[in-house]
Amino acid sequence: MNRLFTARFFIDRVFADNSFMPPSVTTIRVRYAETDQMGVAYHSNFLIWCEVGRVELLRQLGFEYSQMEIEHAVHLPVAEANCRYRAPARYDDVVTIETRVAALRSTVIKFAYRLFTTRPDAAEPVLLAEAETVHVSVDRAMNKCPIPEHYLSAIRGTMDD
Amino acid sequence: MNRLFTARFFIDRVFADNSFMPPSVTTIRVRYAETDQMGVAYHSNFLIWCEVGRVELLRQLGFEYSQMEIEHAVHLPVAEANCRYRAPARYDDVVTIETRVAALRSTVIKFAYRLFTTRPDAAEPVLLAEAETVHVSVDRAMNKCPIPEHYLSAIRGTMDD
Amino acid sequence: MNRLFTARFFIDRVFADNSFMPPSVTTIRVRYAETDQMGVAYHSNFLIWCEVGRVELLRQLGFEYSQMEIEHAVHLPVAEANCRYRAPARYDDVVTIETRVAALRSTVIKFAYRLFTTRPDAAEPVLLAEAETVHVSVDRAMNKCPIPEHYLSAIRGTMDD
Amino acid sequence: MNRLFTARFFIDRVFADNSFMPPSVTTIRVRYAETDQMGVAYHSNFLIWCEVGRVELLRQLGFEYSQMEIEHAVHLPVAEANCRYRAPARYDDVVTIETRVAALRSTVIKFAYRLFTTRPDAAEPVLLAEAETVHVSVDRAMNKCPIPEHYLSAIRGTMDD
Numbered sequence: 001m002n003r004l005f006t007a008r009f010f011i012d013r014v015f016a017d018n019s020f021m022p023p024s025v026t027t028i029r030v031r032y033a034e035t036d037q038m039g040v041a042y043h044s045n046f047l048i049w050c051e052v053g054r055v056e057l058l059r060q061l062g063f064e065y066s067q068m069e070i071e072h073a074v075h076l077p078v079a080e081a082n083c084r085y086r087a088p089a090r091y092d093d094v095v096t097i098e099t100r101v102a103a104l105r106s107t108v109i110k111f112a113y114r115l116f117t118t119r120p121d122a123a124e125p126v127l128l129a130e131a132e133t134v135h136v137s138v139d140r141a142m143n144k145c146p147i148p149e150h151y152l153s154a155i156r157g158t159m160d161d
Numbered sequence: 162m163n164r165l166f167t168a169r170f171f172i173d174r175v176f177a178d179n180s181f182m183p184p185s186v187t188t189i190r191v192r193y194a195e196t197d198q199m200g201v202a203y204h205s206n207f208l209i210w211c212e213v214g215r216v217e218l219l220r221q222l223g224f225e226y227s228q229m230e231i232e233h234a235v236h237l238p239v240a241e242a243n244c245r246y247r248a249p250a251r252y253d254d255v256v257t258i259e260t261r262v263a264a265l266r267s268t269v270i271k272f273a274y275r276l277f278t279t280r281p282d283a284a285e286p287v288l289l290a291e292a293e294t295v296h297v298s299v300d301r302a303m304n305k306c307p308i309p310e311h312y313l314s315a316i317r318g319t320m321d322d
Numbered sequence: 323m324n325r326l327f328t329a330r331f332f333i334d335r336v337f338a339d340n341s342f343m344p345p346s347v348t349t350i351r352v353r354y355a356e357t358d359q360m361g362v363a364y365h366s367n368f369l370i371w372c373e374v375g376r377v378e379l380l381r382q383l384g385f386e387y388s389q390m391e392i393e394h395a396v397h398l399p400v401a402e403a404n405c406r407y408r409a410p411a412r413y414d415d416v417v418t419i420e421t422r423v424a425a426l427r428s429t430v431i432k433f434a435y436r437l438f439t440t441r442p443d444a445a446e447p448v449l450l451a452e453a454e455t456v457h458v459s460v461d462r463a464m465n466k467c468p469i470p471e472h473y474l475s476a477i478r479g480t481m482d483d
Numbered sequence: 484m485n486r487l488f489t490a491r492f493f494i495d496r497v498f499a500d501n502s503f504m505p506p507s508v509t510t511i512r513v514r515y516a517e518t519d520q521m522g523v524a525y526h527s528n529f530l531i532w533c534e535v536g537r538v539e540l541l542r543q544l545g546f547e548y549s550q551m552e553i554e555h556a557v558h559l560p561v562a563e564a565n566c567r568y569r570a571p572a573r574y575d576d577v578v579t580i581e582t583r584v585a586a587l588r589s590t591v592i593k594f595a596y597r598l599f600t601t602r603p604d605a606a607e608p609v610l611l612a613e614a615e616t617v618h619v620s621v622d623r624a625m626n627k628c629p630i631p632e633h634y635l636s637a638i639r640g641t642m643d644d
Contacts, residue, residue: 404565
């Protein structure tokens with residue numbers, strides 16, 4: 001069952017390799033609608049929170065994802081999503097989402113995420129989950145197309161910094 | 162970027178290794194609420210559909226997950242979820258979810274999924290996504306606890322068959 | 323607080339007036355993702371289930387809502403939604419959704435819903451909720467436009483029956 | 484079809500009657516996950532945003548809804564929800580949620596909401612929706628129970644102000 005844990009080390013490596021790049025940081029608050037009868041946030045919501053994180057990262061680079069879709073007809077559907085859950089998120093928790101660009105090619109972008117919360121009974125922030133999503137750049141007809149150059153260079157600039 | 166694809170081969174291996182075990186098969190229909198403005202099902206919904214698949218697998222083994230929670234106070238929160246998206250699911254698509262138990266230990270169970278749809282313009286079923294989820298057995302206080310023996314043996318029975 | 327209950331009588335009247343029209347009947351099963359930490363289905367999901375109900379009603383009339391959107395560029399966004407919750411829906415409950423067309427004009431259609439479940443400890447089906455949604459027919463640019471005549475006449479035919 | 488609009492006037496009256504009470508104001512940003520293939524926020528999400536609004540109203544009164552559930556075992560399930568949609572909310576819109584307590588009895592609380600957004604092409608805030616939700620106070624076993632007195636008096640204090 002060792003292979004189970006391959007993804008973990010990969011994600012750790014990504015964060016290590018890109019430790020020069022400051023992550024984008026944003027927060028959400030867990031909604032009642034997002035809890036389930038186990039009394040914790042249902043796991044698929046973490047992927048939605050990751051989306052909030054990467055949209056904010058793009059915004060901090062000066063891009064509105066909504067404008068990418070409208071002006072450049074570039075969409076970034078998710079080709080792969082991986083999430084490891086470390087601790088449950090609870091109703092009304094303020095969740096901090098750290099997002100980085102972990103890899104970039106002309107038609108592929110990978111984001112890596114760490115989700116934290118603080119709790120009165122914990123001295124340190126509690127790691128809730130680590131995740132990564134891989135996106136392929138497509139046009140309106142869902143055919144692969146390159147990410148426009150000015151997006152690429154802005155993202156690369158941040159990665160080399 | 163080779164490591165990106167590690168998960169894929171792992172999932173393929175799981176399905177290969179357990180090819181003796183017939184998968185549980187169930188279907189859902191994509192709801193309008195599940196689409197996004199790209200005109201396809203939003204990616205986090207696939208994890209919810211996987212949940213539908215594994216609940217049906219358990220039901221086919223004679224278990225109601227709701228009863229596991231009530232009678233045995235055993236919960237199976239998701240410790241890890243991986244999903245690779247191969248083709249978009251669209252509104253009103255009937256999605257077939259194939260679910261298998263891919264690995265089993267006293268406190269850990271792993272499910273593997275393949276999601277398909279049929280389309281008038283495609284001769285063969287279209288593979289929409291492959292996924293796996295790893296679950297850890299916990300009690301009401303979210304402490305690790307073994308999966309009750311009669312669940313384990315029923316699942317193992319199917320795997321050895 | 324009497325006005326609180328106006329909506330109820332209105333909905334009752336609708337069902338009474340159209341008692342000649344057999345409702346469309348479909349079912350969904352409550353997903354774990356749809357529960358909240360109160361241990362019941364979160365209330366906004368009922369609106370999603372109503373959507374499932376009205377899509378099935380249209381399908382039984384011979385229409386695919388997805389085709390209405392593609393071929394005729396007619397969309398039916400929700401202008402108003404009202405729901406009264408009578409009993410909680412629980413995880414894994416099979417919910418029966420009865421849907422009727424309650425009112426119809428060239429640009430407005432109103433659906434009325436009753437949601438039921440059966441439970442081992444209840445002799446009769448348990449009424450979970452009553453709801454109504456009002457939809458306005460719009461084109462792609464979200465401007466009001468008439469519902470195409472062949473849809474109107476098919477729906478009217480059922481109502482007069 | 485005049486009766487269709489009864490709810491509207493009722494909501495207007497509520498806001499008028501309680502015009503002395505400053506509404507709680509909070510904001511959310513529309514997530515991609517919340518859009519649908521019509522390119523707008525799916526309507527059931529408005530009920531989730533209303534929940535965000537009423538939790539913030541309670542927080543501004545000094546209460547954490549999570550603590551109400553834990554310490555007092557008081558839950559406030561939704562008995563009725565009504566929403567009128569005036570304009571579509573779009574991806575990435577910042578939505579302002581105004582929430583008021585519209586009625587209060589020992590076991591019933593009604594909230595009223597107005598949802599707005601601002602748009603570059605609109606001089607004034609755009610009204611997206613008006614809604615109301617009625618909640619009944621219940622204990623853990625879902626039996627009606629009075630709202631604890633210190634909650635009642637705090638809410639009443641704000642209403643009389």
